[in-house]
Amino acid sequence: MRDIKLPMSEADAKSLKLGEMVTVSGLLFTGRSRLHIRAVEDNIFPPIDYEKINCFFHVGPVMRQNGDEWEVVSCEPTSSIRFERYGADVVRKFNLRTLIGKTTMGPRTAEALKEVGGVYLTKIGLSGNALRGQVKKVHDVHFLDELGKTECTWIYEVENFGPFFVAIDADGNNYFEDLAREADAKMPEIEAELGIPEGYTYTEVNG
Amino acid sequence: MIKREVVTDAMYNAIRLGATKMPPDIRAALQRALEEELDPMAKKHLEVSLQNADLSEKGNGLVCADTGFPMFFVHAGKSTVIEGGFNTLKACAEEATARATAECFLRPTMVHPLTRKNPGDNIGPGMPKMELIFDREDDGLEIIAAPKGGGSEIFGTFYRMMFPADGEAGIKKFVIECIKDACYAGKVCPPAIIGVGIGGTADLCMGLAKKAALLRPIGAHHPDPEVARLEKELYDAARKLGIGPMGSRGINAVLAINLDIAVTHTAALPVAVNAQCLVGRRWVARIDGNGNINYTGVLENA
Numbered sequence: 361m362r363d364i365k366l367p368m369s370e371a372d373a374k375s376l377k378l379g380e381m382v383t384v385s386g387l388l389f390t391g392r393s394r395l396h397i398r399a400v401e402d403n404i405f406p407p408i409d410y411e412k413i414n415c416f417f418h419v420g421p422v423m424r425q426n427g428d429e430w431e432v433v434s435c436e437p438t439s440s441i442r443f444e445r446y447g448a449d450v451v452r453k454f455n456l457r458t459l460i461g462k463t464t465m466g467p468r469t470a471e472a473l474k475e476v477g478g479v480y481l482t483k484i485g486l487s488g489n490a491l492r493g494q495v496k497k498v499h500d501v502h503f504l505d506e507l508g509k510t511e512c513t514w515i516y517e518v519e520n521f522g523p524f525f526v527a528i529d530a531d532g533n534n535y536f537e538d539l540a541r542e543a544d545a546k547m548p549e550i551e552a553e554l555g556i557p558e559g560y561t562y563t564e565v566n567g
Numbered sequence: 568m569i570k571r572e573v574v575t576d577a578m579y580n581a582i583r584l585g586a587t588k589m590p591p592d593i594r595a596a597l598q599r600a601l602e603e604e605l606d607p608m609a610k611k612h613l614e615v616s617l618q619n620a621d622l623s624e625k626g627n628g629l630v631c632a633d634t635g636f637p638m639f640f641v642h643a644g645k646s647t648v649i650e651g652g653f654n655t656l657k658a659c660a661e662e663a664t665a666r667a668t669a670e671c672f673l674r675p676t677m678v679h680p681l682t683r684k685n686p687g688d689n690i691g692p693g694m695p696k697m698e699l700i701f702d703r704e705d706d707g708l709e710i711i712a713a714p715k716g717g718g719s720e721i722f723g724t725f726y727r728m729m730f731p732a733d734g735e736a737g738i739k740k741f742v743i744e745c746i747k748d749a750c751y752a753g754k755v756c757p758p759a760i761i762g763v764g765i766g767g768t769a770d771l772c773m774g775l776a777k778k779a780a781l782l783r784p785i786g787a788h789h790p791d792p793e794v795a796r797l798e799k800e801l802y803d804a805a806r807k808l809g810i811g812p813m814g815s816r817g818i819n820a821v822l823a824i825n826l827d828i829a830v831t832h833t834a835a836l837p838v839a840v841n842a843q844c845l846v847g848r849r850w851v852a853r854i855d856g857n858g859n860i861n862y863t864g865v866l867e868n869a
């Protein structure tokens with residue numbers, strides 16, 4: 361399995377194939393809904409060098425404070441599809457070449473990733489406990505008091521972080537959209553086997 | 568009489584164990600699914616998830632970091648007496664939740680729905696959710712703690728008021744479409760346990776779906792053979808979608824489909840769907856009349 365250095369180069373991003381499993385090493389920043397909404401609606405975002413820290417990890421980790429040090433108790437990627445309304449704007453604003461999360465993102469984010477030459481990686485199984493061991497250092501935290509431990513932005517240094525797989529490649533192809541089309545194609549046969557008449561519709565009461 | 572601190576301890580330990588251990592029937596079902604899947608990615612999803620549960624059990628980590636909505640189902644008996652009366656159960660649930668959150672067994676996830684303010688202890692109006700059910704013969708208390716993940720609740724909840732003419736075909740169409748949507752891109756973290764409520768009022772219907780998803784052990788079926796037949800037909804159909812673990816190409820979109828029913832209005836056919844994710848989190852504390860507590864991941868057959 362390939363390990364990709366962060367920040368991810370455009371060449372690396374373009375070489376990744378849909379469905380390929382990878383790990384990543386380097387610096388990343390975390391965030392969820394609040395980061396997306398505030399960055400786009402209010403132009404408030406973590407003051408970091410986005411050229412160096414260019415990987416956005418969708419997560420609300422469980423963090424424990426021991427003296428001055430922060431420890432990651434668990435970090436399970438969170439559902440990225442929730443951020444689709446803001447995803448494309450955030451990718452363009454910070455020129456993000458790596459997104460890591462759970463589920464997938466929609467066509468607008470895929471289009472933005474294609475523009476900047478970036479990819480979306482999604483989680484394999486539940487791996488929060490393995491991932492926490494791959495966080496080598498918690499470098500910094502932004503907006504902790506305002507947003508709390510789950511929604512604030514952490515800066516992690518990670519090593520062989522993953523594995524994840526490529527769910528949206530740098531050409532904007534989406535692994536899950538392909539699979540959904542396959543499932544849709546199977547539906548008529550499945551419905552027939554369940555005894556649902558062809559062309560069945562629910563009773564409509566709203567005119 | 569069961570002492571108040573015994574109840575609080577039982578609730579705390581049940582939710583802590585629920586957050587850090589995978590129930591044995593769920594683990595066995597995931598293992599079976601792993602043996603059955605063919606696609607390397609489908610297999611990898613399950614392998615990694617089972618390893619993650621091992622790590623969590625060994626290192627006191629979490630089976631999944633999103634410990635979600637704190638929920639307690641409390642079964643009481645005919646002659647159960649609690650110090651301070653049944654009213655005290657809510658306070659016990661709050662203390663147990665706050666303690667488990669402070670000790671990092673629960674992530675502070677509950678926020679105000681409008682201001683989005685996070686109190687940091689998972690407590691607020693309606694949360695933790697506690698349901699009291701009087702269905703035991705003895706003087707004990709059974710507490711089932713079920714920290715319910717966001718993915719399964721947010722992406723796995725559906726309701727439709729159908730009509731008698733929509734019939735069984737309508738129920739089946741609705742349920743199979745819900746499963747396809749819920750499992751798209753692994754939204755509810757499949758293989759999921761799908762609870763389906765049929766009948767009652769809207770809230771009763773959804774409650775049936777939720778309890779069918781959360782509180783029935785894998786392998787148990789509805790006692791009514793007609794309902795059990797529907798469960799089996801829908802289960803077989805879901806396995807043909809081509810959707811597997813975490814939304815990959817595979818067979819096991821679901822571990823089980825559990826239906827439950829209530830009588831309903833002669834003009835109505837309400838159907839609700841609620842999904843439980845692959846970690847199937849719940850842990851049971853049984854307290855006898857003398858206050859002795861016994862913890863287990865095994866549910867009594869519903």
Ligand code: SF4
Pocket residue numbers: 436486631632633634635715716717718719720754755756844845846
């Ligand atoms: S839905 Fe997935 S991410 Fe959420 S609690 Fe369940 S297993 Fe964890």
